[in-house]
Amino acid sequence: MINTLLLDAAFSKPTERPPVWMMRQAGRFMPQYWEIKNKYSFLEMCKTPEIAADVTMLPVDLLDVDAAILFSDILVTAEAMGGDLSFTQGIGPKFANPVRTLADIEKLETEVGDKLQYVADAIKVIQQRLNGKIPLIGFAGAPFTVMSYLVEGGSSKDFKLTKLMLHNEPGLAHRLLAKIATVTADYLNLQIAAGVNAVQIFDSWAQALSWDDYTEFSHRYITGIISKLNRKDIPVISFCKGSSVFAPLMAEAKPDVISIDWNVDLLDIKNRLPKEVAVQGNLDPHILYADKKVIKERIYRLFERMRGENGFIFNLGHGIMPDIPFDNVKYAVEVVKEFRY
Known part of the structure; x- marks a missing residue:
């Protein structure tokens, strides 16, 4: 591979500068994304390997980032298990058959590799196009986050139904989470076998949980998933909203990297983690609305704070x-790439 910055940093090796990629880097802020999106539904884009590859490559070609991330969605696992998934413009994902009873949970399948083969096919197309230039990151949604969409039937502001299940019927919640975790581990291993160079687990709604509930209903399942990954030479990145609080616990699951939200000083959190755990983050994305001089100043402030840290x-x-x-966004990437320790 020509550019190994991301893999080196993920394994806490020295790098000449921080590698840069951004969550949602292939997405709606790009006019070129809309040229594709206006022709196809979101799920068509995910399920057609050539189109998924086209979108994955947009930030590689237009932003010159140090890593590509597979274009897909965290809910493809839930759909493969039996969720009736649709995406509506301005509303987001919906499941027409929410999962709320034991009978609903028992209907969900766990042997779903064949249904997710389109993801493996997309990875192969993307790697042909990348041709060893930069690493490709695969990903999956964490069990609690995927569970919340299945139980709520879509996005939620308060996760009321999900939390009711956790608190009133914890046995039911664990049955559902265990099924999702089995599928998630298999799915990430499918991506690794297809050729991704790193994987990230997204627990997008973990910040809705208390410490005890996060420990019981999220952390234990992520720990189990990571323990089952074929991770030789494949760094594992763990991300959740709430990582500024949960990072020390997240480290116990033994990821290589913890991706940190913007509510905490990055050096402080790194110093509280085991030496072998790298950090990813943690610029507030709202800074990218600001003037370019502010963007540069904030990125350099973060870099000076992290100077000397592998x-x-x-x-x-x-x-x-x-x-x-x-x-x-393009300017921010340029600022990062100009920097030298």
């Missing part, structure tokens, strides 16, 4: 918002 990948504390100006 195991640091530059990223945002969460994904790029759809209305952030493309030029600002």
